[in-house]
Every structure is written in C-alpha cells, then in structure tokens.
Amino acid sequence: MSDAGAVRAFRMATHREGEVEPRLVAMRDFLANASDAEVVRNRGLIESQIQAVATQQPETAARMLADVLGRDPRGHYARAIDAVLRWWVVQPGSDFAETWTTLEKALEAGPRPLERALLDVLGGLDPRAPVRRWRVAATNRVLDCLEERFEQPARHPDHDLWRLLPVVAPPGAPGTRAEWVCVIGDRAAARGAEAAARTCFRLAFEQGCAAAAPRLAHRLAVEGHRELTGGDPERAVRYLYEAAMLDPDHAEYRELHRAAVAARDGGAAAGTRPGTAAALVVAAADLLERGDDAGAVRLLRRGLSGAGGASEPGGTSGGDATGGAGPDDAGHGPHVVDEPYADTWPARLLLGTLEGDDSMVCGAARDLLRRYGAGWVRRTPLGPGLVLHRVTRADPELAAALLEASPAELREGRLGRAIATTAAYRILALGVRDLGAGRPEAARARADLAERLLAGDEA
Secondary structure (H helix, E strand, O other), rough: OOHHHHHHHHHHHHOOOOOOOHHHHHHHHHHHHHHOOOOOOOHHHHHHHHHHHOOHHHHHHHHHHHOOOOOOOOOOHHHHHHHHHHHHHOOOOOOOOHHHHHHHHOOOOOOOHHHHHHHHHOOOOOOOOOOOOHHHHHHHHHHHHHHHHOHHHHHHOOOOOHHHHHHHHHOOOOOOHHHHHHHHHHHHHHHOOOOHHHHHHHHHHHOOOOOOHHHHHHHHHHHHHHHHHHOOHHHHHHHHHHHHHHHHOOOHHHHHHHHHHHHHOOOOOOOOOOOOOOHHHHHHHHHHOOHHHHHHHHHHHHHHHHHHHOOOOOOOOOOOOOOOOOOOOOOOOOOOOHHHOOOOHHHHHHHHHHHHHHHHHHHHHHHHHHHHHHHHHHHHHOHHHHHHHHHHHHHHHHHHHHOOOOOOOHOOOOHHHHHHHHHHHHHHHHHHHHHHHHOOOHHHHHHHHHHHHHOOOOE
C-alpha cells in the first residue's frame, strides 16, 4: 500500500464514530505501511484517534500509544498520554499489570516517564475519581518499583516514585515516607528477605516510624540468638543489646543479651565480672534503661575516678578490657576498675556522650581504634553512627580514620557518605587555618584528605 493509500484508509476510519475495532485496524495498517514522514505529518490525527479510543477502552489505547511511540519515538503525544492515563484510572480493565508495563516501557525514553506523567494527570483530577481497584494495584506496583531500586536514587525523598506513592494510595494508607519504608520492610520479611527487611526497618525507625522499632528488634534478636548458638558471642552481644534497647518491654531480649555477655566474657549467666570496665558500662546502661540518666552519669564518674581516668577529658589507662555493653542486673555500688581491666574507653565513650563532652568521646574513640582497628564497630557500646557524629564535630581527621576502618556497608551507605562529606569540609577549614599560619604542607595534606573523602576513595 502506498503512502497515499495508507493515509486515505486511516482518515476514513476516523469517521467511524463510537467504533473501536475499525480504528485499531486502521492504525495498525497505517503504521505498517506509511513512511516515517507521513507518520510525523499525521501526528495530530493519530493523537485524536488514541484519545477517542481511550474514552472507551483505555488499556487498548495504551497499546496503541506504545505502538505509535515505537514508530515515532520523537513524538511527544502529550494529549494522548494524558487521555490514556486519565481514563485508565477511572475505568481500569482486567490487564492492569500488562498495561502498566506497556506504558512504563513506552514512556521511559520520553520527556515524562510514567511516574511523572501520572503525577501530572492525578494532580488535575478530583481525588475521588480514581477507583479503589486501580489505586490498590498502582500502590503495589509502585512499591514493587521502589523495592527494585531501593539501593538506587529512588531512596532519595525527591524521587518521583516517592512522590507518587501517597498520590495513588487508597484512603487509609500510610501517610509518611517512614511508614511506607516500614511497609516495604514487611514485604521483604514476608518473602523471607531478612537482610532487606532489617535494612528497611532500620531506615524507617531512623526516619521516625515507631512501628518499625519492634519489627527491627525482633529480627536483631533472632540474628543475635543465631550468632550466640553459632559461637560468635561478640556479634550476639551487639545484636541483642540493640534489640533490648529498641523494645525494652520484651524481657526475653534482655535475658538473651545477658547470656551473650556471659558467653563473651567467659563468666556465669548472671552477668559480667564486677569491677571490670565492661561491668561499669553494663551497670550504667541498666540505669539508662530505667530512665535514671543522672545516676548513670554519677556511676560512670565514680568508676572512672577510681580507675584514674575521669579527671582529664579523654584520659586513658592501659589494660585489656572488652567492649560492648547493655542492660544487666549488675549491682550499682562503687565500681573500682581492677588494674588488669584499666582500659576505660567504653566508660569514657558513654560518659562523654551523655555529658556532651566531644573531647572525651574522641579520646575514647582514639583508644578504641588503636586497640581494635577495623573491629572497632563491633566493640563500641554505642551505635557507630553516634560515635562518628560526635567525633566529626571535634576531630574530623579522627572521624576519617574511623570511617576508613569501618565495614564497607557503613562507609558506602547514606550515613557514611554524610559523615565523609561533613568531615571533609571541616578538614578543609583546618587546612585554611594552616595556610593562614604559614603551614602550606599541612594545608596541602588536609586538602588531599578532604578530596579523597569527597570522592569516596577513603570514606
């Protein structure tokens, strides 16, 4: 068929008012026989036909649109796209998943990907117009997309998928991003992806979703129990301590934590050895759990004073204590640290954090890094993120060293990148001071370190 014949047949079909099938046949024949130039010249007519079909069969119109964009990818067809989406949300057919995939692929290379086009269309509709069946299906599909891209830019709060989620969701759905991240965690848990579930629940909790705390605590407790029975009590202490802190009403987590501490320290199940630095921090953590912050501070000061480590911020003594702590039933009398256990960094780390003494935190973190190197994250009685945050404020170069000695998931994660950026700018500020003081070599070294942090080579 010639160009002229294809165009003539197509134009004749446009006059068949109310009939969808002749329009589909004419469109298919036109695209198969017309030249590229004729397709471009007839964009307006093509668009009007897609709009007409969309009013009756939006999913069929979606396939027409995909065929047209496959033949004419430079054509925007904005009115046709809007018509297809506008009618699809109010009268969806039985092929939702197929239609979504068809539109997603058809629009991915255009100026408006599907999520952006849906935002534009839904923003101009009465919120009551989209039917619940479409909303539920669309919500599940957006969640699927977010799960697929969770470690990619979709995590950014400005990504269109995150904007689209509350717009398509039916009434009664979660209202905040943190709650949606918790939902994604539930979905991961339901399919047995426990590592992904923990990641989502932790992120949701950090962003303010209270419902994520017991979910994360349960999974940490399960992991801690697995480590305890598998012969790694050090890791078990860390997991179970956090579980007990996240869900203090669950007594079993505290009991498991006590057992892990006992297994790690080689003592009885009743707790850590009285008089050790570990017992001092355990007792302080127990007071904190009960809400007695002032008592915990007094206990730590008294214990450090007896060990000779509290008089100077960041002061330290030699010795061989173990790190990590949590709620325990150790007594709360005077704690004098025995000489063989005179390494007071766990107590100084906790006391410095409670009192806002960043120099004490830095001194303790320096001892922690010197003693355990890359294992410092597993030994700290506090979350590594909190340690890094406090150290960055007072000693960004130490923060860079701690970050460099951290596991890859911490260094390369959102927290690690944020710490690296903050530390880099503070190191640059110190370098500027070096220049002003006539120390160009020191300034150059700091500039190089900052550059590596910002580039992600070191942090």
